[in-house]
Amino acid sequence: MNGxxxxxxGVIALLLAGVGGAFVAGIGPFQAESSGEDISExxxxxxxxxxxxxxxxxxxxxxxxxxxxxxxxxxxxTVDSIEECGQTCRDVTSTLTNQQNSTADDITVYTRIxxxxxxDGDVVWEGSEDVGTLEADGSYTTTRRVDLSFGDAYAIEQAxxxxxxxxxxxxxxxxxxxxxxxxxx
Numbered sequence: 812m813n814g815x816x817x818x819x820x821g822v823i824a825l826l827l828a829g830v831g832g833a834f835v836a837g838i839g840p841f842q843a844e845s846s847g848e849d850i851s852e853x854x855x856x857x858x859x860x861x862x863x864x865x866x867x868x869x870x871x872x873x874x875x876x877x878x879x880x881x882x883x884x885x886x887x888x889t890v891d892s893i894e895e896c897g898q899t900c901r902d903v904t905s906t907l908t909n910q911q912n913s914t915a916d917d918i919t920v921y922t923r924i925x926x927x928x929x930x931d932g933d934v935v936w937e938g939s940e941d942v943g944t945l946e947a948d949g950s951y952t953t954t955r956r957v958d959l960s961f962g963d964a965y966a967i968e969q970a971x972x973x974x975x976x977x978x979x980x981x982x983x984x985x986x987x988x989x990x991x992x993x994x995x996x
Contacts, residue, residue, distance in 0.1 A: 854921055854979040854986055885911045886980045888920075888989050891952065899959040906952040907980065909945035917983040918942035924957070927970035928992050930977055935963035964996075972996035 887908040894902045909915050921939045926932040936959060942951045959967075967974055972994050979988045 854981050854988070883910050884987065884989070885909070885915070885985065886987055886989070888978045888980070888991075890976075896956065897958070899961060899964040901957045902954055903957050904952065904954040906950050907942060907945070908950045909947060912947050914947060914949075915945045915982045915984070916943075918945060918951075919981045921979045921981065922955075923977045925975040925977065926963070926966035926973075928973045928975060930975055930990075932970055932975070933963065933966045935959055935966060935974070967996055 887910055889906050889908075891904045891906055893904075896902050907918075907920055919939055919941050922937065923930075923934055924936040926935050936957050938955055940953055940955070945951060974993055974995055976991045976993065977988065978990075979986060
């Protein structure tokens with residue numbers, strides 16, 4: 812009788828360890844819904860950004876690096892609304908605006924979200940959107956579902972609730988990277 816109880820206890824402990832491991836790794840029923848894309852080449856990783864094509868914003872203010880008069884970046888990326896769709900899920904509506912005096916062609920927007928105040932943290936979500944063409948002062952608005960695993964949500968919690976959103980706008984003529992930090996938890 813004691814042997815049966817000991818065996819049953821071992822099986823239960825093994826089962827709990829497996830479920831706990833799946834939870835932490837974000838696999839099985841704990842897996843986050845992916846953005847549905849296999850992004851093998853991500854411009855924020857593959858192209859070395861220069862000062863002239865990287866704009867970092869954390870309050871919406873932008874400026875050039877020499878302390879002179881502020882210049883308008885070619886694109887603006889704003890988050891318009893965030894709606895809860897589950898415990899670790901958000902529907903995020905955002906807008907890309909062409910702030911140039913000319914049309915931008917062949918636009919693809921790549922977004923990567925990191926846990927923490929820098930791009931040194933874990934990547935918790937990534938996706939891309941083909942925009943196509945935007946006329947001068949034209950805008951493109953879309954809603955994307957950001958569904959995190961419990962492990963990714965925990966990584967954000969461990970980073971004091973901060974995330975870094977890195978958005979790269981790639982066009983036929985240029986590549987511009989924008990960064991923003993937000994406290995979300």
